[in-house]
Amino acid sequence: MSLRAKTAIVGCGETPVDRLGGKPGEPRKITSEYLAWAARLALEDAGLTKKDLDGQGLAAIYTTNHSQPFWPEEAAGILGISPAVSLGGGNGGASAVSLLGHAAAIINAGLVNLVLCVAAAAPFSEHGRSRMEPADTRDFEMPFGVMGPNCKISFVMSRYMYESGMTVDHFGKIAVTARYHATLNPNAYLRKPLTLEEYKKSRLISDPIRLYDCVMPANGGKAYIIASPERAKTLRKPPVYLLGWGERNNASAGPRFHANPLITGIRESGSAAFDMADVSHRDIAFLGLYDDYIPIIMLQIEDLGFCEKNENFGCTAAAILGKES
Amino acid sequence: MAWNKPIPNVEKALKPFWEGLKNHRFLLLKCNECGAWYWPATYCRNHRNKPFFGSLSWTGASGQGKIVSYNITxxxxxxxxKDDVPYVYALIQLSEGPMISSNIINCAPESVYIDMPVRVVYRDVPEISMTIPYFEPDTAAKDMHRRGQP
Incomplete structure (x- = not known):
């Protein structure tokens, strides 16, 4: 059963992002404030009130600096709503897209006709109440001096460079392009253009990962609302229909620890999304990639089928991504 | 010198692995049915649902492997x-197939490369009653390991 054009996004909300609260005297907002702020912006965008969400769906993304297993319940409490279906997003940075499909499925099944999906984090202003680490991180990374995702992504980058011959200059071109796109976004935190020289001079953190390859933690909240087509037609904005979606976890079907660092699951999930939408690569005018780390952009472009594996790397990527510098 | 690094938690499922290290034995899980190697505990993918989980036995392995990827902190x-930088952390494909990760020691970080043969080094740490598995260049090993996934 396809979810093609059976649900639509009807509103979204994005708080400003900041890195405040870690130093004395700086304003401090906690996770729940960003969560409520993003939810309110999404509701206003859609022309809804939180009363409209009672008996509807809530999809709450687990927040890493505040993790507890009953987070969707706590999020409903923070928002003061009474959802009929609660979903939790446990796929890290992929959760918002993952929950888009899950929310569409419960709407399509007739359980609810609206779902609010919301995420927030305040790593600078609110230190974790109980930070839970996966067992592999705790037992086989931290004792060996591993620093979280910087280290894991440097495995990806190192192996990718080895297999493809891609160089630091190629990765730099992608970083420059990604930053150029940030300059066009009024809500981006870093809006000053980046040069290839600045990229290459940035310090090595977990070699070959350097500072400007890294994900940048920030405080903030994001939310969107998805609705059935009937409900969408009653709201103020033109509905944006979901045409295709795919998800794949543990793509190598191996043990949880230490999978091949270049296997992402995007080949399978991307192909599922293209099939469901019944569109081809030529139909895609805008590509919103997950740009947590620069090498990950490259893996996505390849695994989504926008260029051949290990072919032309940086040049192809920059051409696909748009302006080069 | 006191051990001030994070201490691995010995999970029940991996207790034999850590006990083996204390005796300077490198144990992995081997399927009782077909002999495929795993680490950590999982189900053997070569069979249908039976056996699903548990028909694996801890078995002595070579402690040798090859670097799949690495980084230098x-x-x-x-x-x-702080006193260890720069240090190498590597993803290692063991000769038997499974992947493990650890620091590569007893060599200059710049001398490490992908496909480098490595072997386990047992570091006994009496303060925490554990033996921590590090790896070092396996100078004796020929280039016998196959590249890529098991």
Whole structure:
């Protein structure tokens, strides 16, 4: 059963992002404030009130600096709503897209006709109440001096460079392009253009990962609302229909620890999304990639089928991504 | 010198692995039906649902492997590692197939490369009653390991 054009996004909300609260005297907002702020912006965008969400769906993304297993319940409490279906997003940075499909499925099944999906984090202003680490991180990374995702992504980058011959200059071109796109976004935190020289001079953190390859933690909240087509037609904005979606976890079907660092699951999930939408690569005018780390952009472009594996790397990527510098 | 690095938690499922290290034995899980190797515990993918989980036995392995990928930490985030930088952390494909990760020691970080043969080094740490598995260049090994996934 396809979810093609059976649900639509009807509103979204994005708080400003900041890195405040870690130093004395700086304003401090906690996770729940960003969560409520993003939810309110999404509701206003859609022309809804939180009363409209009672008996509807809530999809709450687990927040890493505040993790507890009953987070969707706590999020409903923070928002003061009474959802009929609660979903939790446990796929890290992929959760918002993952929950888009899950929310569409419960709407399509007739359980609810609206779902609010919301995420927030305040790593600078609110230190974790109980930070839970996966067992592999705790037992086989931290004792060996591993620093979280910087280290894991440097495995990806190192192996990718080895297999493809891609160089630091190629990765730099992608970083420059990604930053150029940030300059066009009024809500981006870093809006000053980046040069290839600045990229290459940035310090090595977990070699070959350097500072400007890294994900940048920030405080903030994001939310969107998805609705059935009937409900969408009653709201103020033109509905944006979901045409295709795919998800794949543990793509190598191996043990949880230490999978091949270049296997992402995007080949399978991307192909599922293209099939469901019944569109081809030529139909895609805008590509919103997950740009947590620069090498990950490259893996996505390849695994989504926008260029051949290990072919032309940086040049192809920059051409696909748009302006080069 | 006191051990000030994070201490691995010995999970029940991996207790034999850590006990083996204390005796300087490198144990992996081997399927009782077909002999395929795994680490950590999982189900053997060569069969249908039976056996699903548990028909694996801890078995002595070579402790040798080859580097799949690695990185060099140049900025230590925790004080316990400040004196160690720059240090290498590598993803290692063991000769039997499974992947493990650890620091590569007893060599210059710049001399490490992908496909480098490595072997386990047992470091006994009496303060925490554990033996921590590090790896070092396996100078005796010929280039006998196959590249890629098991």
């Amino acid at each position: 140049r900025v230590a985030m925790r004080p316990a590692f």
